[in-house]
Amino acid sequence: xxxxxxxxxxxxxxxxxxxxxxxxxxxxxxxxxxxxxxxxxxxxxxxxxxxxxxxxxxxxxxxxxxxxxxxxxxxxxxxxxxxxxxxxxxxxxxxxxxxxxxxxxxxxxxxxxxxxxxxxxxxxxxxxxxxxxxxxxxxxxxxxxxxxxxxxxxxxxxxxxxxxxxxxxxxxxxxxxxxxxxxxxxxxxxxxxxxxxxxxxxxxxxxxxxxxxx
Numbered sequence: 001x002x003x004x005x006x007x008x009x010x011x012x013x014x015x016x017x018x019x020x021x022x023x024x025x026x027x028x029x030x031x032x033x034x035x036x037x038x039x040x041x042x043x044x045x046x047x048x049x050x051x052x053x054x055x056x057x058x059x060x061x062x063x064x065x066x067x068x069x070x071x072x073x074x075x076x077x078x079x080x081x082x083x084x085x086x087x088x089x090x091x092x093x094x095x096x097x098x099x100x101x102x103x104x105x106x107x108x109x110x111x112x113x114x115x116x117x118x119x120x121x122x123x124x125x126x127x128x129x130x131x132x133x134x135x136x137x138x139x140x141x142x143x144x145x146x147x148x149x150x151x152x153x154x155x156x157x158x159x160x161x162x163x164x165x166x167x168x169x170x171x172x173x174x175x176x177x178x179x180x181x182x183x184x185x186x187x188x189x190x191x192x193x194x195x196x197x198x199x200x201x202x203x204x205x206x207x208x209x210x211x212x213x214x
Contacts, residue, residue: 024126027092027116032129032149035116039079039094040133045144046077053140055110058098064109076170077112084119092116092128095169100178102134102185103209109134111144113176113187113196115169124167130154132187132198147198158193183208 011110027035030155051057075098096112111134117207118128132147161171170176175190184199199207 023196024118024128026149026151026154029149032116032131034144035082035092035094035129036114036131036133036146038082039077039096039114039116039145040135040142041146042079043077043096043135044144047135047142048140053137055108055135055137058110072175074170082116088119089122090119092118093124096133097170097176097182099176099187104136104204104207106138106207107125107136109136109185109200109204109208111185111187111198113170115167117167127154127158127161127167127169130157130169130194130196132185132196134185134198134200144203145198145200147196150196153194153196157189157192157194160189160194 026032047053047055047057058077076095077098078093078095080093081087082092082094094114094116096114099111099113101110102110111132114131115127116129117124118126129149130153131149133147136143142169142192161167162173165172173191176187177190179186179188179195181197183205184195184197186195188195
């Protein structure tokens, strides 16, 4: 049930059945949001416990400096067995890829693209949800802004997955990047062309640096 923070995320190497993605519907919005809320709670605990409230702890991973890391700039935080009746059997494994930040007068917002893998019978069966979230820290407490799921973007992303590789998030060939959509934050996966957006609440949007996301 613990949060794992690695440059790769938590690899899942179970085989997939042909067409399984298409047969498995996306997670309903209410359920998907509950899963993301739990992921946020665990990331917040990590920031408070390991970084004493300093969000810079998100980038302090020794593996970032390892010559063995294929993509050393990629930081993934995973939370396993969310909504699970038994560890590793069912529920969701959720992974957030840290993409960058948006500056504001109240401090930086750290932006993630978060994907949830649905697990059944001890194996992942689909990417059930993807959305953009942003985190800030104030007075030692984490604050979150959470985007909605997008079924069309998810379907486009799923179509671009390589069926010959293990199901994981982010996938090995994924190329997520921030793109400007002020006053929000948008994310594009370049291989599939799928895009997701997070539009900040009005109170937060007024504090944001209006320059491009970085």
